[in-house]
Amino acid sequence: MSQVEQKPRGRRVGRRFLALAALCTACESLFFYHLNHLLVSQQTASQREIQAALHRRAQLELLQLKREYAGVTVSPNGEYATYVTSDSSGWDTVHVVQLDTGTQVSEATDLYPVQYVDWLGNAEVFVGEERSPGNLELNTFYVSNGLQADETAASVPVFSNLSPDARIVKVTYSTETNDIFVLIEAGGSSEVYHVGTMETIQPVTVPPGYIKNIAMTETGDNLYLEINQGGQWNVVRLYQTPQTSSYTPEFQMDWQLVKSNAALLGVVGNTLYYGTVNAGGLVTAVYRQTSGGDQLVRQLAQPALASEIAISSSGSIALNPPAMTNVEV
Numbered sequence: 001m002s003q004v005e006q007k008p009r010g011r012r013v014g015r016r017f018l019a020l021a022a023l024c025t026a027c028e029s030l031f032f033y034h035l036n037h038l039l040v041s042q043q044t045a046s047q048r049e050i051q052a053a054l055h056r057r058a059q060l061e062l063l064q065l066k067r068e069y070a071g072v073t074v075s076p077n078g079e080y081a082t083y084v085t086s087d088s089s090g091w092d093t094v095h096v097v098q099l100d101t102g103t104q105v106s107e108a109t110d111l112y113p114v115q116y117v118d119w120l121g122n123a124e125v126f127v128g129e130e131r132s133p134g135n136l137e138l139n140t141f142y143v144s145n146g147l148q149a150d151e152t153a154a155s156v157p158v159f160s161n162l163s164p165d166a167r168i169v170k171v172t173y174s175t176e177t178n179d180i181f182v183l184i185e186a187g188g189s190s191e192v193y194h195v196g197t198m199e200t201i202q203p204v205t206v207p208p209g210y211i212k213n214i215a216m217t218e219t220g221d222n223l224y225l226e227i228n229q230g231g232q233w234n235v236v237r238l239y240q241t242p243q244t245s246s247y248t249p250e251f252q253m254d255w256q257l258v259k260s261n262a263a264l265l266g267v268v269g270n271t272l273y274y275g276t277v278n279a280g281g282l283v284t285a286v287y288r289q290t291s292g293g294d295q296l297v298r299q300l301a302q303p304a305l306a307s308e309i310a311i312s313s314s315g316s317i318a319l320n321p322p323a324m325t326n327v328e329v
Contacts, residue, residue: 058078061099076119076313076325080143082125084117084329091110093109094107111148116167116169127139128168128182134160134162134186135160135162136159137156138171167186167328168184171326174216179216189210192211192214205251205252206255210227215264221240226306233277235258237258239253258272266310268311271290273288274289300319304319
C-alpha cells in the first residue's frame with residue numbers, strides 16, 4: 001500500500017496567512033482608493049462652490065459699482081474693474097478694484113477730467129483726459145501701482161487745437177506692433193489718429209463719412225471702421241501696402257468695403273466680428289470673417305443695439321453684459 005506524503009502543517013498555515021494578508025492588502029488598497037476618490041470629488045465640488053461664490057460676489061460688486069460710479073469697465077480676464085471719481089478741485093481719479101474681494105488694488109490720481117477708460121491687456125489701463133477744451137491726452141497707468149505714463153520716462157500723446165467739444169470715444173491697438181489708433185469726435189464729425197511707437201501722432205486718411213467705431217487686428221495689418229456713408233452704416237477695412245507707408249505726414253492706408261448695412265462689433269486676435277443690421281439700425285445676426293469666408297455665429301432672437309453686444313476673448317457672444325472693457329465717461 002502506497003503512503004501519501006503529508007505537507008508539514010506549518011507550511012499550510014503560512015500559505016493561508018499570506019493569502020489572507022494579500023486579501024487584506026487588496027481590500028485596504030480598494031478602501032483607500034475609494035476614500036481618496038471621495039476626497040478628491042469633495043475637493044473638486046468644494047472648489048466649484050468656491051469659484052461660484054466668488055463669481056457671484058464679483059457680479060454683485062460689479063452691479064454695485066455700476067449703480068454708484070461712472071467709468072466702470074472690466075478687465076479682459078474678468079478679475080478687475082475700474083470706476084472714476086472727481087474731487088472738489090476738478091481732478092479725477094481712476095480706481096481699480098479686485099472684483100471677487102471688493103478691495104482696491106490701485107488708483108491713478110490727479111487726472112484731468114476723464115472722458116474714456118479702456119484696458120491695455122490686464123496690466124495697464126488707457127485713460128483719455130481733457131486737459132482743456134479742444135486739448136486731449138491719452139494717458140496710461142499700471143494696474144499694480146497706479147503709476148502713470150507721465151510720471152515715468154514714457155511720453156503721453158496729446159491732441160491739440162481741436163473743437164472745444166472734442167472727445168476721445170475709442171482706442172484700439174496692436175499687441176504685436178504697438179501701433180495705437182484713436183477715434184476722436186469733434187464738432188459733429190470724427191477723426192482717426194495714429195500713435196506710433198515713438199508717440200508721434202499722425203492723422204489717418206479715411207473714406208468720407210462719420211466714423212462710429214474702430215477696431216484693429218492683433219498683428220496690426222488691418223484697421224476696421226464702422227462708418228456712415230450716404231446714410232448707410234458700413235464696415236470698412238483699412239490696410240497698408242508698400243506704397244502706403246506710415247512714414248509720411250499723414251498715415252496712408254488703402255481701404256475696401258467689407259460689409260454694407262453692418263455694425264462693427266469687435267476684433268478677436270485677427271478675426272473680425274460684425275453684425276448685420278435692419279432698417280432701424282439694430283443688429284439681427286452676428287458673423288465672423290475668416291480666411292474661409294463669413295460664418296454665422298448667432299442669429300439673434302430679438303434685434304439689439306451694437307453697443308449691447310460684447311465679444312469675449314474666446315469669441316463667445318454676450319448680450320447686454322453688466323460692463324464692457326471700455327467706456328465713455
